[in-house]
Amino acid sequence: MLTIHHLGVSQSERIVWLCEELGVPYALKLYVRDPVTRAAPAEYRAIHPAGTAPVITDGDLTLSESGAIIEYIIAKYGEGRMARAPDHPEFASYLFWLHYANGSLMPAIMSDRMAAAARPAGAPIPAIPTRSERGLAMVEARLGQAPYFAGDELTAADVIMLFPLRPSRLFEPRDLTPYPNLRAWLRRISERPAYQRAMGQAEPGQPIALV
Template identity: 40%
Template sequence: MITVHHLENSQSIRILWLLEELDAEYHIEHYNRVGPQTLAPEEYRKLHTIGTSPTISDGDLVLPETGAIMDYILDKHPGSTLRPAPGHPQRERYLYWLHATQASYMPLLLEALIFKRMISKVPFFIRPIISLVVNKVRDGYLWQRYGRHMEFMEAELSRSTWLSGEQLTAADIVMGYCLQVAEVRTGIDPKYAHIHGFLKRMRERPAYQRALEKNGPFNPLAE
């Protein structure tokens, strides 16, 4: 049986949601973050050399990385509609969003967190200088790239219920976490009505609600 090594307020909520959508049996081991930097505890980091969340185990296998875990689990459920097969009308859009989530969106949200901490974690007497520098870089680089991605997502969701079409896929599951992080870390402008609609539909899904119950309180890291 798969064990989800679940670090609080982390990306592993995606794995819980995926497993609930599949109605799969699994076990959860909960881990709390520690220290002023809200890092994973030592016992979590000992699971795998990489030491990141999410991580699952299945027998002797210990596997980190969202994409690898999603594929591993979906391989065990070959009939699932959560991964459109080659030739399916949603296949190409699915592939784009599945990979863009981790390759484009998550790095931008991580950078937003780092920029916030560069300001909040420095001594107060140099904070105005650091803020000036950080905000200049953020405005000229981060927000421009982030805005382009959000505009594209809004346009895509204006033409279908989910990111790749009318059928929920694993791409929506991985992006769902990103958007919850974006809500608290960068904010989501009200003009992105279709993105807000996506989040509403996500939160109404029984499988997501079950995952949230098993997850416990979920407060994505804001800073």
């Protein structure tokens, strides 16, 4: 059986949500971060050589990386649902956002946070937009064109984009007031029964509302 190894407060919550949306049976194994360092426990890091979340096991297969796991589950168990076929008018948009989430947006957010943390107290904030701010501007523009990243329906592009866009539980939350389209998208996500079920299992006790 497909097993999702979920590290608390991590990107692996998106895999639980994907399976709930698709109605794919899975077993969920929860792992708790170290309360002081917030690092994954040794037993989690030992599952896959990458040592990062998410990770799934499926029979003899052990697979890491969000994008790879999402494509694997959709292809093997989802019968292509929640993806866009090559002949779909939103196919290119689907591919872009599916890969942009972890390929560009997450690194931009992390590098901006590290740069801000390293800035001396009282140092001026650069006037030019940061990489993550440029990314959020792109997100806001896209969600002004369509309710979801690949058009009128939820796809895996939305599933993978949520983690970098949701209010952070590991860092100081970003003010999303300037992004009404993004906030509306977050409300739509939080109202989905599959998302509510996923978070109830993966992050029991955490608020479901995203805005």
